[in-house]
Amino acid sequence: MPTRDEQLQARRMAPATDRNRDAILAVLRRVLPSSGLVLEIASGTGQHAAHFAAALPGLTWQPSDPEPAARDSIAGWTAHAGLANVLPPLALDVRQQPWGIEAAQALVCINMIHIAPWSAAEALFAGAGRLLPAGGVLYLYGPYRRNGEHTAPSNAAFDAQLRSADAQWGVRNMEDIAALGEAEGFRLDEPIPMPANNFSLVFRK
Numbered sequence: 001m002p003t004r005d006e007q008l009q010a011r012r013m014a015p016a017t018d019r020n021r022d023a024i025l026a027v028l029r030r031v032l033p034s035s036g037l038v039l040e041i042a043s044g045t046g047q048h049a050a051h052f053a054a055a056l057p058g059l060t061w062q063p064s065d066p067e068p069a070a071r072d073s074i075a076g077w078t079a080h081a082g083l084a085n086v087l088p089p090l091a092l093d094v095r096q097q098p099w100g101i102e103a104a105q106a107l108v109c110i111n112m113i114h115i116a117p118w119s120a121a122e123a124l125f126a127g128a129g130r131l132l133p134a135g136g137v138l139y140l141y142g143p144y145r146r147n148g149e150h151t152a153p154s155n156a157a158f159d160a161q162l163r164s165a166d167a168q169w170g171v172r173n174m175e176d177i178a179a180l181g182e183a184e185g186f187r188l189d190e191p192i193p194m195p196a197n198n199f200s201l202v203f204r205k
Helices: 004-009 015-031 045-055 067-082 119-133 152-165 172-183
Strands: 034-042 058-062 104-108 138-144 192-194 197-205
Touching: 015 045, 015 138, 015 192, 015 197, 034 045, 045 058, 045 067, 104 119, 119 172, 172 197
Parallel strands: 034 058, 034 104, 104 138
Antiparallel strands: 138 197, 192 197
16 A cells, blocks of 8 residues: 555646646536536546545545556545545546446546547447436547537647547547437537637536
């Protein structure tokens, strides 16, 4: 078991997280239930988990990430914030079963599906369909194309950068994501424009 000092030293920082966390939190306040368990997929550094759990004390936050270093960072941020409503991070890859969790009231996934193969998006919705109850919320955040077109030149450049790093990555078409959700029994609310040419997508089962 790592000491508190070791946990704190394991923390990683993503500058974009500090820039987008309050805009995302404003949406989460509106769409998440007031109590219950929220599973966060691909929690990354853990900065979001700590920020949201502190602001939404009625919820229990279950972070997850497939990368050991990310899970160490998540634990570090949880320890730093002294939060009792954040569970130890799960080692979770959406494409691998079982997920290690049987049910949740909501699922949050921020900036994942464009830096993962399309099969990860498919697995995300399939897993959400299994875990969430009727009325459960699946929240996605990130850049999207609309009707096949980028919403800003910066997103087009970002998409090209992603695809050059891995041909299976890329900014996804919002309509394709909506179709994945519909196939698993989810309805997409009106997309919410966010800062820096991103969108919040709120799916309800």
